[in-house]
Amino acid sequence: MRAxxxxxxxxxxxxFTSYVSAQTASSQGSSTATSAPSxxxxxxxxxxxxxxxxxxxxKTAMAxxxxxxxxxxxxxxxxxxKSGVTYRVFEREGRVWMSYERDGELRGERELExxxxxxxxxxxxxxxxxxxxxxxxxxxxxxxxxWNMTPAYTEAKEIPMNLPSYSSCLNxxxxxxxxxxxxxxxxxxxxxxxxDGITCERCHGAGExxxxxxxxxxxxxxxxxxxxxxxxxxxxxxxxxxxxxxxxHLYQFQPGDRLADDIHYFVLGGNQPPAAEALxxxxxxxxxxxxxxxxxxxxxGSCHNPHSEPAAADKAAYYRGKCVACHGEAFAAxxxxxxxxxxxxxxxxxxxxDVAHTQxxxxxxxxxxxxxxxxxxxxxxxxxxxxxxxxxxxxxxxxALAWEGLAQRGIEGASRESVDYLRKAVKESPDDPTLLSALxxxxxxxxxxxxxxxxxxxxxxxxxxxxxxxxxxxxLEARSGHLRRAVELWQPAFxxxxxxxxxxxxxxxxxxxxxxxxxARRYVERVLEFNPDFGKARQLLAHMDDxxxxxxx
Numbered sequence: 235m236r237a238x239x240x241x242x243x244x245x246x247x248x249x250f251t252s253y254v255s256a257q258t259a260s261s262q263g264s265s266t267a268t269s270a271p272s273x274x275x276x277x278x279x280x281x282x283x284x285x286x287x288x289x290x291x292x293k294t295a296m297a298x299x300x301x302x303x304x305x306x307x308x309x310x311x312x313x314x315x316k317s318g319v320t321y322r323v324f325e326r327e328g329r330v331w332m333s334y335e336r337d338g339e340l341r342g343e344r345e346l347e348x349x350x351x352x353x354x355x356x357x358x359x360x361x362x363x364x365x366x367x368x369x370x371x372x373x374x375x376x377x378x379x380x381w382n383m384t385p386a387y388t389e390a391k392e393i394p395m396n397l398p399s400y401s402s403c404l405n406x407x408x409x410x411x412x413x414x415x416x417x418x419x420x421x422x423x424x425x426x427x428x429x430d431g432i433t434c435e436r437c438h439g440a441g442e443x444x445x446x447x448x449x450x451x452x453x454x455x456x457x458x459x460x461x462x463x464x465x466x467x468x469x470x471x472x473x474x475x476x477x478x479x480x481x482x483h484l485y486q487f488q489p490g491d492r493l494a495d496d497i498h499y500f501v502l503g504g505n506q507p508p509a510a511e512a513l514x515x516x517x518x519x520x521x522x523x524x525x526x527x528x529x530x531x532x533x534x535g536s537c538h539n540p541h542s543e544p545a546a547a548d549k550a551a552y553y554r555g556k557c558v559a560c561h562g563e564a565f566a567a568x569x570x571x572x573x574x575x576x577x578x579x580x581x582x583x584x585x586x587x588d589v590a591h592t593q594x595x596x597x598x599x600x601x602x603x604x605x606x607x608x609x610x611x612x613x614x615x616x617x618x619x620x621x622x623x624x625x626x627x628x629x630x631x632x633x634a635l636a637w638e639g640l641a642q643r644g645i646e647g648a649s650r651e652s653v654d655y656l657r658k659a660v661k662e663s664p665d666d667p668t669l670l671s672a673l674x675x676x677x678x679x680x681x682x683x684x685x686x687x688x689x690x691x692x693x694x695x696x697x698x699x700x701x702x703x704x705x706x707x708x709x710l711e712a713r714s715g716h717l718r719r720a721v722e723l724w725q726p727a728f729x730x731x732x733x734x735x736x737x738x739x740x741x742x743x744x745x746x747x748x749x750x751x752x753x754a755r756r757y758v759e760r761v762l763e764f765n766p767d768f769g770k771a772r773q774l775l776a777h778m779d780d781x782x783x784x785x786x787x
Contacts, residue, residue, distance in 0.1 A: 276409070276429040279445060290542035295352035296432040300407040303330040303346040303359055308374055310381045317391050317767075321372050323359075323381065332359070332370055334393055342766055344395075346370060348426075350407040355594060358384065360399050363764060366421045366733060367399040393767035396733035399426075401485055406469035409433040411485040417699035417730045437465055437540060439489040452489040459530035460623065463516070464493030466534045471516035473499035473620055475639040477632050480666065494624050500636045503618040517620065518597035524560070525599075550575035579603070615645050630659040631669060638672050652676055660689075667697040675706060683710050701727045705737055717744060728757070733764040739771060746785035751778060754785070 277297070281288040291297050307330060311322040319336045323346070335341040344361040351357040355377055359370040371394045373384050387394045398420040405411050410428025415421040435441065441451035454462050468487055478484065482496040501517065516534070519525050525532050537556045544552040557576045558566045566576075573579065581595050582603055596603060617636055619625045634655035640648035656673040663669055674689030690707035693700050708723035721744055728737040738761035746754035755778060761771045777785065 275433075275435060275440070275445065277433045280434045287541045291434075291540075294540070294543050295354055296540065298352045299431045300348060300350045300404075300427075301430040303349050304328070305349070306353060307349075310374075312372075312381045314372075314383055316383075316389055317393060319393055319767075321381065323372075323374075330359075332361070332372065334371075336767075340393075340767060344370070350403065364732070365415070365423070366418070366764075367426055368395065368420070368733070369397040369399050371395060371397065392769060395766060396735065396764045398733065401483070405485045407431075409436050417701070419731075432469075435489075437489055454489065455535055457490060459533070460494075461490055461492055462535075463533055464491070465489050467493055467499075467516050470534070471499065471514040471620075473514075473517070474502045475500045475617070475636040477635045477639075480631075480668070494627055498624060498628065498632045498636075499620045500617045500632075501620045502640075503616050515595075515597045519599075520621065522597065522599035523601070528560070550577070553577050614647050615640060630655050630662060631666065634659040634669065635672060638676065641676070649676065649679070653680070665696055667693045667700060667703075670696070671700060671703045671706075674703065678706060678710065683713070686710060699726075699730065701731050701734070705734070708737075708740070712740070720744075728760075732760055735761045735765045735768050735771065739774070742771075742774060743785060746774070746778065754778065 277288060277291065304325065307323070307325070309324050311320065313320045317336070319334050319340075322333045322335075324331055324333070330346040331343050332346050333341070333343040344363070346359040346361050348360040349357045350360065353374075353376050356373050356375040358373050361368055361370060369384060371384055371387060371390075372381050374381055382388070383390065384394070384397070387397075400419055401411060401414065404426060408427035408430065409432060412422055412424070412426055412428070415423060437452070437454055439452040441449060443449040444451050454465050456462075457465075464487075468484065477498045477500070479496055479498065484496055487493060487496050519532075519534070528536075537553065551574065554566070554574050554576050561569075570579070577595065580599050580601070580603065581597065583594060584596055617633065617640070619628055634652060637648050637652035637655055641652045653673070653676050656669060656676060659669050660666070660673055670689050670693040674686045674693065677683075677689065678686035687707060687710050690703045690710070693703040694707070697703070704723045704727040708720040708727075711717070711720040711723065721741060724737050724741050728734065728741060732738065738757045742754045742757035742761070744754075745751075745757065755775070758771050758775045758778070761768060762775070765771065774785070
């Protein structure tokens, strides 16, 4: 065991493995594969009876929310000043490629397979590696007419090539999302989805038998307000924190269902005015005076026809007509007769042109958007359910995971609230692996290793493929000098998530110090396959290749 004790010191000194929060996974639902639509009709199935609607809908942003990488592609090249990497997007033999190169020492390429994003603001491109789906490190920004780094990595000095493409993102840009491979969050056995863009059944339901004339389909406008609005909320609202319900996956939501059965949303309140850039369209609309006075009568469909979009030249008149329908022609003529475009003053475009998941238009419909926002005295964070009508549905589990999500963002006071709620929730649901892993992580952060170890062990008994629990328990075992046990935990986790570089590097260091250089090299090379610009891996490989063969990252 003396050699393994030495490895423990080496691994911990290297400091590769970092804590992994359980909340990231909880908002997405369990990593266990669950049945997804295996065969659902695309919009083409509706064209026979609804040809006019089909033709107009195909031109909308929703219909074009995803597709093959080559559709509408703009090739190009740019140099990222932070990393010094030259990126190039090009076509070769009918396929789309992204190459990267820096100083001749690092070069490679990936085949881009799909895009997500209608292209109005930009497009993100996806590639796969060994069946795992990733986002490319660069985006096409339509409004700026250029390629640039993906928003979260504008300051990155290394190429971010291991950005997982999660179901939560794919769900709002594709149709017929397929189940992930068991124990993973971004690996698919084939194409990750069945249909490009948002198809008819995403809003109208599958309508079993409808194509044979044996049944109807969902008409969102005729549903109760809560279920009607849930269809739009599914993709046009994110909230500050979203907590998936046990055994539920958002991609399983069907029109007519109650969205709150699958996911509960929270927003921060009480300590800051609503900032337009941080709001989803649905939340922003809820803050408008129009919505507050109209109540359930007003919804997204009051102004938007999901089956068609007005031409650019007709937009001002089209949306003015929506305003006049409620406010009256007389008021509109008197209010500002020389400016027929109501949205120009009351729903201006927002400045966040390069940030994902934000609205392009201010849906708060402010009376005077240029007026200064009120300054509120900060009294600490307060979580509020959204919409407020969902408050009676909330459980200690919801609040525990919501506060845990805020704690991982470093919001002051959130950690204490999270631990209190997590302990109560675990007592109520002692076999909930998401709660157990989340509480274990919080205990681990507070230095209560014994309690954390017990909770991780309980998690793994219930969910043996929990990569979060295995990774973090491995850290605790390594710190206690039990490196053999740590390696046993890390190895299967790294097999399931080989793009998680920190796990692979800990394994590489362990085997390198133990003198098993070939095994160590295998792990470093696997790390570099998914993360080719990871400096610590490149350094370790270089040290392993020198004459002394030292294990120095």
